Amino acid sequence: MTEKTPRASGEEAVRDAGTVGAPVVLSNEPGSFARGVLAQRHPALIRQVRDAFPYGRRQHEALDVLLDEITNGVVQPLAPADHDHERWAAWRREHFGHSWYDAPFLWAESYFYRRLLGAVGYFGTGPWQGVDPFAPFKQAELRGDAVEGELRALDALASAPADERATALLHASLWGNRADLGFRVSAGEPAVDDAAASALVADDSATLWQLLPAGASATIAVVADNAGRELIPDLVLIDHLLEHGHAKRVVLHVKPYPYYVSDAMTADVVDCLRRLTEAPGEAGRIGGRLWKAMAAGSLEVRTHPFFCAPLPYEQMPEDLRKEFADAALTILKGDLNYRRLVGDRLWHPTVPFAERMAYFPGAVAALRTLKSDVIVGLEQGTLDALERSGAAWRTSGTHALIQVRP
Numbered sequence: 001m002t003e004k005t006p007r008a009s010g011e012e013a014v015r016d017a018g019t020v021g022a023p024v025v026l027s028n029e030p031g032s033f034a035r036g037v038l039a040q041r042h043p044a045l046i047r048q049v050r051d052a053f054p055y056g057r058r059q060h061e062a063l064d065v066l067l068d069e070i071t072n073g074v075v076q077p078l079a080p081a082d083h084d085h086e087r088w089a090a091w092r093r094e095h096f097g098h099s100w101y102d103a104p105f106l107w108a109e110s111y112f113y114r115r116l117l118g119a120v121g122y123f124g125t126g127p128w129q130g131v132d133p134f135a136p137f138k139q140a141e142l143r144g145d146a147v148e149g150e151l152r153a154l155d156a157l158a159s160a161p162a163d164e165r166a167t168a169l170l171h172a173s174l175w176g177n178r179a180d181l182g183f184r185v186s187a188g189e190p191a192v193d194d195a196a197a198s199a200l201v202a203d204d205s206a207t208l209w210q211l212l213p214a215g216a217s218a219t220i221a222v223v224a225d226n227a228g229r230e231l232i233p234d235l236v237l238i239d240h241l242l243e244h245g246h247a248k249r250v251v252l253h254v255k256p257y258p259y260y261v262s263d264a265m266t267a268d269v270v271d272c273l274r275r276l277t278e279a280p281g282e283a284g285r286i287g288g289r290l291w292k293a294m295a296a297g298s299l300e301v302r303t304h305p306f307f308c309a310p311l312p313y314e315q316m317p318e319d320l321r322k323e324f325a326d327a328a329l330t331i332l333k334g335d336l337n338y339r340r341l342v343g344d345r346l347w348h349p350t351v352p353f354a355e356r357m358a359y360f361p362g363a364v365a366a367l368r369t370l371k372s373d374v375i376v377g378l379e380q381g382t383l384d385a386l387e388r389s390g391a392a393w394r395t396s397g398t399h400a401l402i403q404v405r406p
Protein backbone atom coordinates (compact mmCIF):
# COMPACT_ATOMS: atom_id res chain seq x y z
CA MET A 1 0.00 0.00 0.00
CA THR A 2 1.36 3.39 -0.86
CA GLU A 3 -1.37 5.67 0.41
CA LYS A 4 -0.36 8.62 2.54
CA THR A 5 -0.75 8.13 6.25
CA PRO A 6 -0.85 11.15 8.50
CA ARG A 7 2.27 11.62 10.53
CA ALA A 8 2.08 13.55 13.72
CA SER A 9 4.86 13.41 16.23
CA GLY A 10 6.42 15.53 18.91
CA GLU A 11 5.04 17.15 21.99
CA GLU A 12 3.36 19.98 20.16
CA ALA A 13 1.15 17.61 18.23
CA VAL A 14 0.28 15.68 21.39
CA ARG A 15 -0.76 18.91 23.09
CA ASP A 16 -2.82 20.12 20.14
CA ALA A 17 -4.47 16.81 19.42
CA GLY A 18 -5.13 16.01 23.05
CA THR A 19 -6.55 19.26 24.26
CA VAL A 20 -7.83 21.29 21.34
CA GLY A 21 -9.30 18.42 19.30
CA ALA A 22 -7.61 16.88 16.33
CA PRO A 23 -8.59 17.50 12.70
CA VAL A 24 -11.63 15.59 11.50
CA VAL A 25 -10.79 12.98 8.85
CA LEU A 26 -11.97 14.26 5.45
CA SER A 27 -11.63 12.49 2.11
CA ASN A 28 -10.20 15.33 0.08
CA GLU A 29 -6.51 14.74 0.57
CA PRO A 30 -5.07 13.17 -2.61
CA GLY A 31 -3.47 9.82 -1.88
CA SER A 32 -5.18 9.42 1.50
CA PHE A 33 -6.92 6.24 2.62
CA ALA A 34 -10.23 8.06 3.00
CA ARG A 35 -10.09 9.42 -0.54
CA GLY A 36 -9.37 5.93 -1.86
CA VAL A 37 -12.49 4.61 -0.13
CA LEU A 38 -14.73 7.20 -1.78
CA ALA A 39 -13.01 7.20 -5.17
CA GLN A 40 -12.45 3.45 -5.58
CA ARG A 41 -14.24 1.37 -2.99
CA HIS A 42 -17.66 2.94 -3.38
CA PRO A 43 -17.84 2.70 -7.21
CA ALA A 44 -16.56 -0.90 -6.98
CA LEU A 45 -19.28 -1.66 -4.47
CA ILE A 46 -21.99 -0.29 -6.74
CA ARG A 47 -20.67 -2.63 -9.47
CA GLN A 48 -20.64 -5.63 -7.14
CA VAL A 49 -24.12 -5.05 -5.80
CA ARG A 50 -25.48 -4.48 -9.33
CA ASP A 51 -23.97 -7.77 -10.50
CA ALA A 52 -25.15 -9.76 -7.50
CA PHE A 53 -28.91 -9.36 -8.12
CA PRO A 54 -31.27 -9.52 -11.10
CA TYR A 55 -32.39 -5.99 -10.38
CA GLY A 56 -34.96 -4.30 -12.59
CA ARG A 57 -34.59 -1.19 -14.68
CA ARG A 58 -35.54 1.10 -11.84
CA GLN A 59 -32.70 -0.12 -9.63
CA HIS A 60 -30.18 0.01 -12.48
CA GLU A 61 -31.14 3.60 -13.26
CA ALA A 62 -30.94 4.61 -9.61
CA LEU A 63 -27.50 2.98 -9.31
CA ASP A 64 -26.37 4.87 -12.44
CA VAL A 65 -27.54 8.13 -10.87
CA LEU A 66 -25.73 7.36 -7.61
CA LEU A 67 -22.53 6.38 -9.42
CA ASP A 68 -22.62 9.59 -11.42
CA GLU A 69 -23.28 11.64 -8.30
CA ILE A 70 -20.40 10.18 -6.30
CA THR A 71 -18.06 10.45 -9.30
CA ASN A 72 -18.94 13.85 -10.77
CA GLY A 73 -21.52 15.50 -8.63
CA VAL A 74 -22.32 16.94 -5.25
CA VAL A 75 -24.12 15.32 -2.31
CA GLN A 76 -27.87 15.24 -2.89
CA PRO A 77 -30.38 15.13 -0.02
CA LEU A 78 -32.87 12.31 0.45
CA ALA A 79 -36.28 12.77 -1.12
CA PRO A 80 -38.77 14.53 1.19
CA ALA A 81 -40.93 11.39 1.17
CA ASP A 82 -38.11 9.20 2.53
CA HIS A 83 -38.82 7.97 6.06
CA ASP A 84 -35.48 9.26 7.33
CA HIS A 85 -35.32 12.51 5.35
CA GLU A 86 -35.56 14.64 8.47
CA ARG A 87 -33.14 12.49 10.43
CA TRP A 88 -30.41 12.81 7.81
CA ALA A 89 -31.03 16.52 7.43
CA ALA A 90 -30.50 16.87 11.16
CA TRP A 91 -27.34 14.79 10.90
CA ARG A 92 -25.56 17.65 9.11
CA ARG A 93 -27.64 19.02 6.23
CA GLU A 94 -24.81 21.47 5.46
CA HIS A 95 -23.03 18.80 3.39
CA PHE A 96 -25.84 18.66 0.84
CA GLY A 97 -24.89 20.54 -2.33
CA HIS A 98 -21.15 20.16 -1.67
CA SER A 99 -18.52 17.71 -2.80
CA TRP A 100 -18.65 14.25 -1.25
CA TYR A 101 -14.92 14.60 -0.65
CA ASP A 102 -15.25 17.70 1.54
CA ALA A 103 -17.66 16.11 4.02
CA PRO A 104 -16.23 14.26 7.03
CA PHE A 105 -15.16 10.77 5.95
CA LEU A 106 -17.47 9.12 8.48
CA TRP A 107 -20.47 11.13 7.30
CA ALA A 108 -19.74 10.58 3.60
CA GLU A 109 -19.30 6.83 3.98
CA SER A 110 -22.38 6.41 6.15
CA TYR A 111 -24.52 8.48 3.80
CA PHE A 112 -23.21 6.53 0.81
CA TYR A 113 -24.52 3.28 2.33
CA ARG A 114 -27.88 4.89 3.05
CA ARG A 115 -28.09 6.07 -0.56
CA LEU A 116 -27.06 2.68 -1.94
CA LEU A 117 -29.87 1.03 0.01
CA GLY A 118 -32.27 3.65 -1.32
CA ALA A 119 -31.14 2.98 -4.90
CA VAL A 120 -31.87 -0.75 -4.67
CA GLY A 121 -35.29 -0.19 -3.11
CA TYR A 122 -34.45 -1.46 0.36
CA PHE A 123 -36.60 1.15 2.08
CA GLY A 124 -39.31 1.30 -0.57
CA THR A 125 -42.68 -0.38 -0.60
CA GLY A 126 -41.93 -2.51 -3.68
CA PRO A 127 -40.68 -6.09 -4.06
CA TRP A 128 -37.07 -5.24 -3.16
CA GLN A 129 -38.06 -3.89 0.22
CA GLY A 130 -35.85 -5.35 2.93
CA VAL A 131 -33.66 -7.34 0.52
CA ASP A 132 -30.11 -7.04 1.87
CA PRO A 133 -27.89 -6.12 -1.13
CA PHE A 134 -24.89 -7.60 0.66
CA ALA A 135 -26.56 -10.92 1.55
CA PRO A 136 -24.95 -12.92 -1.32
CA PHE A 137 -21.45 -11.95 -0.14
CA LYS A 138 -22.25 -12.69 3.48
CA GLN A 139 -23.77 -16.06 2.60
CA ALA A 140 -20.89 -17.10 0.36
CA GLU A 141 -18.51 -16.34 3.19
CA LEU A 142 -20.55 -18.36 5.67
CA ARG A 143 -20.49 -21.37 3.33
CA GLY A 144 -16.79 -20.96 2.52
CA ASP A 145 -13.81 -23.11 3.40
CA ALA A 146 -12.38 -20.57 5.84
CA VAL A 147 -15.44 -20.76 8.12
CA GLU A 148 -15.49 -24.54 7.76
CA GLY A 149 -11.87 -24.76 8.92
CA GLU A 150 -12.43 -22.31 11.76
CA LEU A 151 -15.40 -24.31 13.05
CA ARG A 152 -13.44 -27.55 12.91
CA ALA A 153 -10.60 -25.98 14.88
CA LEU A 154 -12.98 -25.57 17.83
CA ASP A 155 -12.81 -29.32 18.48
CA ALA A 156 -9.14 -29.17 19.43
CA LEU A 157 -9.74 -26.12 21.59
CA ALA A 158 -12.53 -27.78 23.59
CA SER A 159 -10.06 -29.71 25.76
CA ALA A 160 -7.64 -26.79 26.31
CA PRO A 161 -7.38 -25.24 29.81
CA ALA A 162 -10.01 -22.52 30.35
CA ASP A 163 -7.57 -19.59 30.34
CA GLU A 164 -5.86 -20.77 27.15
CA ARG A 165 -9.23 -21.24 25.54
CA ALA A 166 -10.33 -17.78 26.70
CA THR A 167 -7.27 -16.13 25.14
CA ALA A 168 -7.65 -18.08 21.90
CA LEU A 169 -11.33 -17.17 21.62
CA LEU A 170 -10.69 -13.50 22.41
CA HIS A 171 -8.05 -13.42 19.68
CA ALA A 172 -10.30 -15.23 17.23
CA SER A 173 -12.98 -12.61 17.80
CA LEU A 174 -10.41 -9.83 17.43
CA TRP A 175 -8.82 -11.13 14.23
CA GLY A 176 -12.20 -12.11 12.84
CA ASN A 177 -12.54 -8.38 12.28
CA ARG A 178 -9.85 -8.55 9.60
CA ALA A 179 -12.16 -10.61 7.40
CA ASP A 180 -14.63 -7.82 6.59
CA LEU A 181 -15.96 -7.88 3.06
CA GLY A 182 -15.76 -4.14 2.44
CA PHE A 183 -12.09 -4.27 3.23
CA ARG A 184 -11.65 -6.92 0.55
CA VAL A 185 -13.29 -4.74 -2.11
CA SER A 186 -10.12 -2.68 -2.19
CA ALA A 187 -7.41 -4.57 -0.33
CA GLY A 188 -7.79 -8.05 -1.79
CA GLU A 189 -7.98 -11.14 0.42
CA PRO A 190 -6.11 -10.31 3.62
CA ALA A 191 -3.16 -12.55 4.37
CA VAL A 192 -4.28 -15.40 6.61
CA ASP A 193 -2.36 -15.60 9.86
CA ASP A 194 0.78 -14.06 8.53
CA ALA A 195 2.38 -14.09 11.94
CA ALA A 196 5.20 -11.79 10.85
CA ALA A 197 2.83 -9.07 9.78
CA SER A 198 0.14 -9.56 12.41
CA ALA A 199 0.73 -7.81 15.67
CA LEU A 200 -1.08 -6.33 18.61
CA VAL A 201 -0.15 -2.67 18.93
CA ALA A 202 -1.93 -2.45 22.30
CA ASP A 203 -3.07 -5.30 24.51
CA ASP A 204 -5.19 -4.59 27.60
CA SER A 205 -6.62 -8.10 27.68
CA ALA A 206 -5.50 -8.66 31.29
CA THR A 207 -7.69 -5.70 32.33
CA LEU A 208 -10.54 -7.08 30.26
CA TRP A 209 -10.49 -10.41 32.10
CA GLN A 210 -10.15 -8.64 35.47
CA LEU A 211 -13.42 -6.85 34.71
CA LEU A 212 -15.14 -10.17 34.10
CA PRO A 213 -14.41 -12.42 37.10
CA ALA A 214 -15.98 -15.86 36.87
CA GLY A 215 -19.11 -16.14 38.96
CA ALA A 216 -20.12 -12.49 38.73
CA SER A 217 -23.71 -12.08 37.62
CA ALA A 218 -22.72 -9.50 35.08
CA THR A 219 -24.38 -8.26 31.93
CA ILE A 220 -21.98 -7.71 29.07
CA ALA A 221 -22.87 -5.61 26.02
CA VAL A 222 -21.24 -6.60 22.75
CA VAL A 223 -21.58 -4.12 19.89
CA ALA A 224 -21.12 -6.32 16.84
CA ASP A 225 -19.41 -5.36 13.63
CA ASN A 226 -19.34 -7.75 10.67
CA ALA A 227 -21.44 -10.82 9.99
CA GLY A 228 -20.04 -14.20 8.89
CA ARG A 229 -16.39 -14.74 9.63
CA GLU A 230 -16.37 -12.11 12.37
CA LEU A 231 -19.73 -12.82 13.99
CA ILE A 232 -19.10 -16.57 14.29
CA PRO A 233 -16.06 -16.11 16.58
CA ASP A 234 -17.93 -13.32 18.42
CA LEU A 235 -20.72 -15.79 19.17
CA VAL A 236 -18.25 -18.46 20.20
CA LEU A 237 -16.64 -15.97 22.60
CA ILE A 238 -20.08 -15.05 23.96
CA ASP A 239 -20.77 -18.74 24.58
CA HIS A 240 -17.49 -18.98 26.50
CA LEU A 241 -18.37 -15.92 28.62
CA LEU A 242 -21.75 -17.41 29.51
CA GLU A 243 -20.51 -20.98 30.02
CA HIS A 244 -17.65 -19.96 32.29
CA GLY A 245 -19.70 -17.54 34.38
CA HIS A 246 -17.96 -14.37 33.18
CA ALA A 247 -21.44 -13.12 32.30
CA LYS A 248 -24.94 -14.02 33.30
CA ARG A 249 -26.39 -12.21 30.34
CA VAL A 250 -24.99 -10.89 27.08
CA VAL A 251 -26.73 -8.28 24.96
CA LEU A 252 -25.58 -8.38 21.36
CA HIS A 253 -26.19 -5.10 19.55
CA VAL A 254 -26.50 -5.29 15.77
CA LYS A 255 -27.31 -2.87 12.94
CA PRO A 256 -30.94 -2.19 12.07
CA TYR A 257 -30.23 -2.28 8.32
CA PRO A 258 -27.41 -3.32 5.95
CA TYR A 259 -24.35 -1.17 6.43
CA TYR A 260 -20.67 -1.04 5.46
CA VAL A 261 -21.06 -4.16 3.29
CA SER A 262 -20.87 -6.89 5.86
CA ASP A 263 -22.19 -5.41 9.11
CA ALA A 264 -24.31 -7.81 11.12
CA MET A 265 -28.07 -7.53 11.48
CA THR A 266 -30.49 -9.88 13.28
CA ALA A 267 -30.83 -12.00 10.11
CA ASP A 268 -27.06 -12.52 10.14
CA VAL A 269 -27.11 -13.61 13.77
CA VAL A 270 -29.74 -16.17 12.84
CA ASP A 271 -27.66 -17.38 9.85
CA CYS A 272 -24.56 -17.73 12.01
CA LEU A 273 -26.44 -19.58 14.75
CA ARG A 274 -27.88 -21.91 12.15
CA ARG A 275 -24.42 -22.44 10.64
CA LEU A 276 -23.11 -23.32 14.11
CA THR A 277 -25.96 -25.63 15.09
CA GLU A 278 -25.69 -27.53 11.80
CA ALA A 279 -21.95 -28.08 12.25
CA PRO A 280 -20.63 -31.30 13.78
CA GLY A 281 -18.65 -31.50 17.02
CA GLU A 282 -17.91 -28.61 19.36
CA ALA A 283 -19.21 -25.96 16.96
CA GLY A 284 -22.60 -27.66 16.90
CA ARG A 285 -22.65 -27.91 20.71
CA ILE A 286 -21.83 -24.19 21.00
CA GLY A 287 -24.59 -23.38 18.49
CA GLY A 288 -27.08 -25.45 20.49
CA ARG A 289 -26.18 -23.69 23.74
CA LEU A 290 -26.48 -20.25 22.15
CA TRP A 291 -29.82 -21.13 20.57
CA LYS A 292 -31.10 -22.07 24.03
CA ALA A 293 -29.53 -18.96 25.57
CA MET A 294 -31.60 -16.85 23.17
CA ALA A 295 -34.77 -18.58 24.35
CA ALA A 296 -33.78 -18.21 28.00
CA GLY A 297 -32.88 -14.53 27.63
CA SER A 298 -29.24 -14.94 28.66
CA LEU A 299 -28.35 -13.94 25.11
CA GLU A 300 -30.40 -11.10 23.72
CA VAL A 301 -30.11 -9.38 20.34
CA ARG A 302 -30.94 -5.71 20.16
CA THR A 303 -30.66 -2.93 17.67
CA HIS A 304 -30.86 0.85 17.61
CA PRO A 305 -30.96 3.47 14.81
CA PHE A 306 -27.91 5.12 16.35
CA PHE A 307 -25.75 2.21 15.17
CA CYS A 308 -26.21 3.49 11.60
CA ALA A 309 -25.75 7.16 12.50
CA PRO A 310 -22.76 9.10 11.14
CA LEU A 311 -22.01 10.29 14.67
CA PRO A 312 -19.44 9.59 17.36
CA TYR A 313 -20.52 7.55 20.37
CA GLU A 314 -19.90 10.67 22.42
CA GLN A 315 -23.26 11.82 21.03
CA MET A 316 -25.10 8.61 21.83
CA PRO A 317 -28.76 8.96 22.87
CA GLU A 318 -29.80 8.61 26.49
CA ASP A 319 -31.35 5.12 26.17
CA LEU A 320 -28.12 3.68 24.77
CA ARG A 321 -26.06 5.52 27.35
CA LYS A 322 -28.13 3.90 30.08
CA GLU A 323 -27.79 0.50 28.45
CA PHE A 324 -23.98 0.76 28.40
CA ALA A 325 -23.90 2.24 31.92
CA ASP A 326 -25.71 -0.83 33.23
CA ALA A 327 -23.26 -3.30 31.64
CA ALA A 328 -20.20 -4.58 33.52
CA LEU A 329 -18.36 -4.12 30.23
CA THR A 330 -19.26 -2.94 26.74
CA ILE A 331 -17.15 -4.56 24.03
CA LEU A 332 -17.14 -2.71 20.71
CA LYS A 333 -15.97 -4.66 17.70
CA GLY A 334 -14.25 -3.40 14.60
CA ASP A 335 -12.83 -0.42 12.86
CA LEU A 336 -15.94 1.64 12.30
CA ASN A 337 -17.04 1.30 15.91
CA TYR A 338 -13.53 2.37 16.93
CA ARG A 339 -13.66 5.45 14.73
CA ARG A 340 -16.96 6.40 16.32
CA LEU A 341 -15.76 5.51 19.82
CA VAL A 342 -12.64 7.67 19.88
CA GLY A 343 -13.85 10.18 17.27
CA ASP A 344 -12.98 10.02 13.56
CA ARG A 345 -10.11 12.46 13.89
CA LEU A 346 -6.39 12.47 13.35
CA TRP A 347 -5.52 12.19 17.03
CA HIS A 348 -1.91 11.94 17.95
CA PRO A 349 -1.48 8.16 18.37
CA THR A 350 -0.20 8.51 21.94
CA VAL A 351 -3.27 10.36 23.23
CA PRO A 352 -4.38 7.99 26.03
CA PHE A 353 -7.35 5.75 25.25
CA ALA A 354 -8.68 6.40 28.78
CA GLU A 355 -8.63 10.15 28.10
CA ARG A 356 -10.69 9.74 24.93
CA MET A 357 -13.08 7.39 26.78
CA ALA A 358 -13.77 9.76 29.67
CA TYR A 359 -17.29 10.31 28.32
CA PHE A 360 -18.21 6.61 28.07
CA PRO A 361 -20.83 5.67 30.68
CA GLY A 362 -19.22 2.40 31.84
CA ALA A 363 -16.25 0.10 31.37
CA VAL A 364 -15.44 -0.20 27.69
CA ALA A 365 -13.25 -2.37 25.47
CA ALA A 366 -12.35 -1.98 21.80
CA LEU A 367 -11.38 -5.06 19.77
CA ARG A 368 -10.26 -3.86 16.38
CA THR A 369 -7.94 -4.61 13.49
CA LEU A 370 -6.49 -1.39 12.11
CA LYS A 371 -8.22 -0.48 8.84
CA SER A 372 -8.33 3.32 8.86
CA ASP A 373 -6.11 6.20 9.92
CA VAL A 374 -7.57 6.76 13.38
CA ILE A 375 -5.62 5.49 16.38
CA VAL A 376 -5.03 6.48 20.00
CA GLY A 377 -3.48 4.87 23.05
CA LEU A 378 -0.12 3.80 21.64
CA GLU A 379 3.10 3.84 23.61
CA GLN A 380 5.67 6.16 22.04
CA GLY A 381 8.08 3.23 21.51
CA THR A 382 5.40 1.21 19.69
CA LEU A 383 4.58 4.17 17.49
CA ASP A 384 8.22 4.76 16.62
CA ALA A 385 8.70 1.11 15.65
CA LEU A 386 5.57 1.12 13.51
CA GLU A 387 6.60 4.31 11.73
CA ARG A 388 10.11 2.96 11.13
CA SER A 389 8.64 -0.19 9.56
CA GLY A 390 7.46 1.84 6.55
CA ALA A 391 4.36 -0.38 6.33
CA ALA A 392 0.78 0.89 5.94
CA TRP A 393 0.17 -0.29 9.50
CA ARG A 394 -2.79 2.01 10.13
CA THR A 395 -4.93 0.78 7.25
CA SER A 396 -3.82 -2.62 6.00
CA GLY A 397 -5.49 -4.80 8.65
CA THR A 398 -2.21 -6.45 9.60
CA HIS A 399 -2.24 -4.95 13.09
CA ALA A 400 -4.81 -5.05 15.84
CA LEU A 401 -5.53 -3.74 19.30
CA ILE A 402 -7.34 -4.60 22.50
CA GLN A 403 -7.89 -1.39 24.45
CA VAL A 404 -9.82 -1.24 27.69
CA ARG A 405 -10.96 1.55 29.99
CA PRO A 406 -12.21 0.09 33.27
Ligand SMILES: O=P(O)(O)OC[C@@]1(O)O[C@H](CO)[C@@H](O)[C@@H]1O
Pocket residue numbers: 037041109177180182183225226260333334335336337339371372
Ligand atom coordinates in the same frame (compact mmCIF):
# COMPACT_ATOMS: atom_id res chain seq x y z
O1 LIG B 1 -15.80 -1.65 10.89
P1 LIG B 1 -14.99 -2.62 10.13
O2 LIG B 1 -15.84 -3.63 9.45
O3 LIG B 1 -13.90 -3.23 10.93
O4 LIG B 1 -14.23 -1.85 9.00
C1 LIG B 1 -14.89 -0.99 8.17
C2 LIG B 1 -13.97 -0.51 7.11
O5 LIG B 1 -13.66 -1.52 6.21
O6 LIG B 1 -14.67 0.47 6.50
C3 LIG B 1 -13.94 1.68 6.49
C4 LIG B 1 -13.59 2.03 5.14
O7 LIG B 1 -14.67 1.82 4.32
C5 LIG B 1 -12.76 1.55 7.33
O8 LIG B 1 -12.92 2.28 8.46
C6 LIG B 1 -12.69 0.12 7.66
O9 LIG B 1 -11.57 -0.39 7.06
